[in-house]
Amino acid sequence: MALWGGRFESGPDELFRALNDSLRFDFRLALEDIDGSLAWAKAIHGAGVLTDTDLAGLTGALDAMRARVVANPGLPLVEQTDTVRDEDIHSYVERKLVEQLGPLGKKLHTGRSRNDQVATDLRLWTRRAIDTRLAEVREARRSLIDLARRELDTIMSGYTHMQRAQPVLFSHWALAYEAMLARDAARLRDARTRVNLCPLGSGALAGTAYQIDRHSLARDLGFDAPTTNSLDATADRDFVIETIASLATLGVHLSRLGEDLILFGTQEFALVEFDDAVSSGSSLMPQKKNPDSAELLRGKSGRIMGALVSMLTSMKGLPLAYNKDLQEDKEPLFDAMDQASMCLRVVPKILDTLRVNKARCEAVAKGGYSNATDLADYLVAQGVPFREAHEQAGRAVRLAISQHAALDDLPLETLRSVAPKCEADVFVRLSLGAGLASREVFGGTGPKAVRGELRAAQAVLDSEGV
Numbered sequence: 243m244a245l246w247g248g249r250f251e252s253g254p255d256e257l258f259r260a261l262n263d264s265l266r267f268d269f270r271l272a273l274e275d276i277d278g279s280l281a282w283a284k285a286i287h288g289a290g291v292l293t294d295t296d297l298a299g300l301t302g303a304l305d306a307m308r309a310r311v312v313a314n315p316g317l318p319l320v321e322q323t324d325t326v327r328d329e330d331i332h333s334y335v336e337r338k339l340v341e342q343l344g345p346l347g348k349k350l351h352t353g354r355s356r357n358d359q360v361a362t363d364l365r366l367w368t369r370r371a372i373d374t375r376l377a378e379v380r381e382a383r384r385s386l387i388d389l390a391r392r393e394l395d396t397i398m399s400g401y402t403h404m405q406r407a408q409p410v411l412f413s414h415w416a417l418a419y420e421a422m423l424a425r426d427a428a429r430l431r432d433a434r435t436r437v438n439l440c441p442l443g444s445g446a447l448a449g450t451a452y453q454i455d456r457h458s459l460a461r462d463l464g465f466d467a468p469t470t471n472s473l474d475a476t477a478d479r480d481f482v483i484e485t486i487a488s489l490a491t492l493g494v495h496l497s498r499l500g501e502d503l504i505l506f507g508t509q510e511f512a513l514v515e516f517d518d519a520v521s522s523g524s525s526l527m528p529q530k531k532n533p534d535s536a537e538l539l540r541g542k543s544g545r546i547m548g549a550l551v552s553m554l555t556s557m558k559g560l561p562l563a564y565n566k567d568l569q570e571d572k573e574p575l576f577d578a579m580d581q582a583s584m585c586l587r588v589v590p591k592i593l594d595t596l597r598v599n600k601a602r603c604e605a606v607a608k609g610g611y612s613n614a615t616d617l618a619d620y621l622v623a624q625g626v627p628f629r630e631a632h633e634q635a636g637r638a639v640r641l642a643i644s645q646h647a648a649l650d651d652l653p654l655e656t657l658r659s660v661a662p663k664c665e666a667d668v669f670v671r672l673s674l675g676a677g678l679a680s681r682e683v684f685g686g687t688g689p690k691a692v693r694g695e696l697r698a699a700q701a702v703l704d705s706e707g708v
């Protein structure tokens with residue numbers, strides 16, 4: 243049963259149907275379409291369109307349909323046959339109502355358009371999906387915080403330009419990603435405030451002709467308020483764009499986490515080892531254990547960014563109000579949500595089982611002259627101006643390289659040949675622990691600062707709720 247046809251002499255071409263029909267993906271809006279329909283029935287009952295009996299009949303049928311879809315989310319697809327093919331989820335819900343209720347089923351669509359209906363469904367769906375993602379981000383943050391707590395005594399090398407730079411705590415590294423994910427959660431929450439507005443009652447584009455109360459309709463559906471302009475409400479999908487943009491940013495963060503973990507897991511770095519449960523082997527090379535989980539954290543982000551570009555491009559240049567191009571909003575949104583969900587859920591699986599090689603982390607941090615800045619800082623404390631101290635420390639590094647030694651392995655006399663202000667206490671200052679301890683500035687990698695950072699991250703997570 244098509245929702246239109248009175249004006250048409252012949253039916254649609256097969257290829258056109260394949261192009262136009264959206265049930266194969268928008269069946270995922272079934273629950274939202276039913277919830278929107280329940281609220282709409284109540285609204286038009288309030289406007290005098292439906293009698294009490296009508297409302298009770300429609301509500302009973304919609305409630306029963308809801309229960310069937312909850313039990314089997316793929317039901318709309320299952321209920322397609324060669325002869326009964328619904329154009330979209332709205333057609334499906336209405337057909338089922340009419341099959342069950344006869345003429346009463348045909349009253350529900352009074353004053354409503356699929357244009358305000360689909361915008362409402364998609365906002366309801368997005369709201370629910372954001373809430374689920376927020377719970378997943380929370381669990382990923384929990385796993386980063388737990389990793390940070392486990393590795394509070396592990397010193398590793400920090401890198402810039404992928405060259406060993408200065409020692410940092412492994413916990414500081416983990417909490418850096420936690421901070422990124424905390425902002426991603428904030429972005430999703432912020433996007434949700436603009437998602438959570440109710441377009442229903444906007445009609446096809448101009449508003450509905452029935453005396454419904456859009457404020458109580460919005461409240462019934464858990465929206466914060468009705469949308470304020472019917473042309474805008476039926477034609478814009480910026481709420482989809484900004485939701486995917488938040489997911490794309492999250493994807494970039496997960497991608498960087500994945501890349502760090504891949505590097506750290508190589509035999510060259512050998513700082514961490516992945517559990518078998520999140521690794522895979524090679525069909526040819528028996529010795530291989532590959533970090534596919536982390537590679538897909540990196541890889542999937544490209545797909546989420548693609549969804550963002552796809553949405554932006556679909557919207558660009560669309561004249562007001564609704565155009566069928568807008569039907570292209572769903573697949574990118576659904577896919578971005580699905581991929582983000584899978585990635586977020588795999589993060590705790592990777593991190594909770596990650597083995598960190600503490601000894602190797604420290605050995606790497608000790609090599610590479612990552613205490614050269616500490617030597618310069620020591621010389622500054624001895625009264626040498628920083629630029630000169632930098633120069634002297636650099637010469638000390640060159641000297642040490644030529645002798646295949648670490649800075650703190652050089653005899654005091656050798657150090658003094660390039661940095662005359664060095665005294666015996668310089669060696670204490672050059673130790674890894676002293677280097678870290680000197681960076682107790684707020685936000686720095688000093689052990690006390692990182693403990694504070696950890697406590698604060700945990701407190702924020704606890705206070706946020708889901």
Ligand code: ARG
Nearest residue numbers: 264330356357360564568569
């Ligand atoms: N399947 C359509 C979509 O997703 C529903 C709205 C159709 N509206 C219309 N006037 N043809 O956008």
